[in-house]
Amino acid sequence: MPSxxxxxxxxxxxxxxxxxxxxxxxxxVERLSQEGPLPISALAQDLPISRxxxxxxxxxxxxxxxxxxxxxxxxxxxELRPERLSIVHRYLDQISRQWDRALDRLRAHxxxxxxxxxxxxxxxx
Amino acid sequence: MPSxxxxxxxxxxxxxxxxxxxxxxxxxVERLSQEGPLPISALAQDLPISRxxxxxxxxxxxxxxxxxxxxxxxxxxxELRPERLSIVHRYLDQISRQWDRALDRLRAHxxxxxxxxxxxxxxxx
DNA sequence: GAGATATGCAACTCGCTGATTGCCTTGACG
DNA sequence: CGTCAAGGCAATCAGCGAGTTGCATATCTC
Numbered sequence: 001m002p003s004x005x006x007x008x009x010x011x012x013x014x015x016x017x018x019x020x021x022x023x024x025x026x027x028x029v030e031r032l033s034q035e036g037p038l039p040i041s042a043l044a045q046d047l048p049i050s051r052x053x054x055x056x057x058x059x060x061x062x063x064x065x066x067x068x069x070x071x072x073x074x075x076x077x078x079e080l081r082p083e084r085l086s087i088v089h090r091y092l093d094q095i096s097r098q099w100d101r102a103l104d105r106l107r108a109h110x111x112x113x114x115x116x117x118x119x120x121x122x123x124x125x
Numbered sequence: 126m127p128s129x130x131x132x133x134x135x136x137x138x139x140x141x142x143x144x145x146x147x148x149x150x151x152x153x154v155e156r157l158s159q160e161g162p163l164p165i166s167a168l169a170q171d172l173p174i175s176r177x178x179x180x181x182x183x184x185x186x187x188x189x190x191x192x193x194x195x196x197x198x199x200x201x202x203x204e205l206r207p208e209r210l211s212i213v214h215r216y217l218d219q220i221s222r223q224w225d226r227a228l229d230r231l232r233a234h235x236x237x238x239x240x241x242x243x244x245x246x247x248x249x250x
Numbered sequence: 251g252a253g254a255t256a257t258g259c260a261a262c263t264c265g266c267t268g269a270t271t272g273c274c275t276t277g278a279c280g
Numbered sequence: 281c282g283t284c285a286a287g288g289c290a291a292t293c294a295g296c297g298a299g300t301t302g303c304a305t306a307t308c309t310c
Contacts, residue, residue: 011148018146022298023139033223036231041256053299055257060297074256074307082224085217092210092217098158099207106161147268166286178269180287185267199277199286 013091016084019064024049025057029080032067037079039072138216141209144189149174150182154205157192162204164197 020026028043044054058078061067066085069078145151153168169179183203186192191210194203 014146014148014151017142017151021139021143021146023136024298026139026142029220030223033220034227036227039256049298050300051257052259052301056298076257080220080224082221085221089214089217092214095154095158095205096207096210098155099205102159102161149268164286174268175270176287177271177289181268201287 013088015064016066016088019060019066020088022057022060024053025061028054028057028061029066032078032080033082037077039075039077041075043078138213140189141191141213144185144191145213147182147185149178150186153179153182153186154191157203157205158207162202164200164202166200168203 020029024047027047031043031046032038040051040055040058043058044051047054058067058069062069062078064084065081067078067080069076071077145154149172152172156168156171157163165176165180165183168183169176172179183192183194187194187203189209190206192203192205194201196202
């Protein structure tokens with residue numbers, strides 16, 4: 001029963017979703033995406049929370065490789081890594097495709113006049 | 126200073142990311158996407174947690190309209206709503222596009238030999 | 251060197267979240 | 281009608297996550 005085993009793609013996507021699940025972090029991602037690399041202080045300036053809180057958010061983004069940081073003098077510059085977003089992108093596409101196929105199968109059953117449900121991948125309920 | 130105001134797109138995307146940020150919920154989404162509508166009991170069977178926990182996850186998905194539920198006899202059938210995923214999809218695309226434009230601007234500055242940064246969309250830092 | 255700027259570190263609070271457990275209601279069925 | 285299966289409700293709990301505050305460091309700039 002393969003459905004019990006977790007698909008590695010999902011284990012990979014979850015932390016990314018988590019990193020993007022905070023409004024503050026989304027705003028940071030937004031700013032970094034439209035203004036390019038910025039130091040912590042610049043990013044913290046427009047936000048209603050403390051600089052330390054902003055730092056933690058940025059580190060959270062860095063932890064999942066959605067951003068990188070480099071030291072530049074006394075500043076720490078954060079830069080977005082949008083390539084990482086493609087993982088999430090692909091994940092969403094896959095879910096949509098699977099759903100479409102599931103719909104097709106259900107439709108097929110209806111048109112064939114089949115009352116119950118059938119399994120095509122060895123699933124047992 | 127418009128940068129302080131939150132973009133409604135992000136306020137909309139954050140809860141969706143949050144709903145997808147849990148591994149268990151991702152697995153539920155997975156199963157619903159590949160097997161179509163299912164009752165709680167069927168979904169709970171393959172998971173190592175209690176039925177109540179599964180119910181909560183499903184309700185969480187329903188709260189952000191990633192799923193719908195309907196009563197059918199003594200069962201409660203949950204069904205995925207993949208259209209909602211397009212919101213996240215569009216959000217990711219937008220971020221990527223903004224980043225590309227930011228990159229172009231930065232490159233332009235370098236090639237022009239400009240030392241400092243300029244703003245082209247009325248943004249103030 | 252002095253003062254200001256940009257961070258780093260650590261301890262602590264507090265509310266939310268994922269999960270559990272016990273018990274009750276409702277529908278299906280022989 | 282008795283019983284089993286599918287859920288619903290409510291109380292409870294431990295852990296984590298977001299934010300704060302205070303203090304120490306490291307860089308610039310004069």
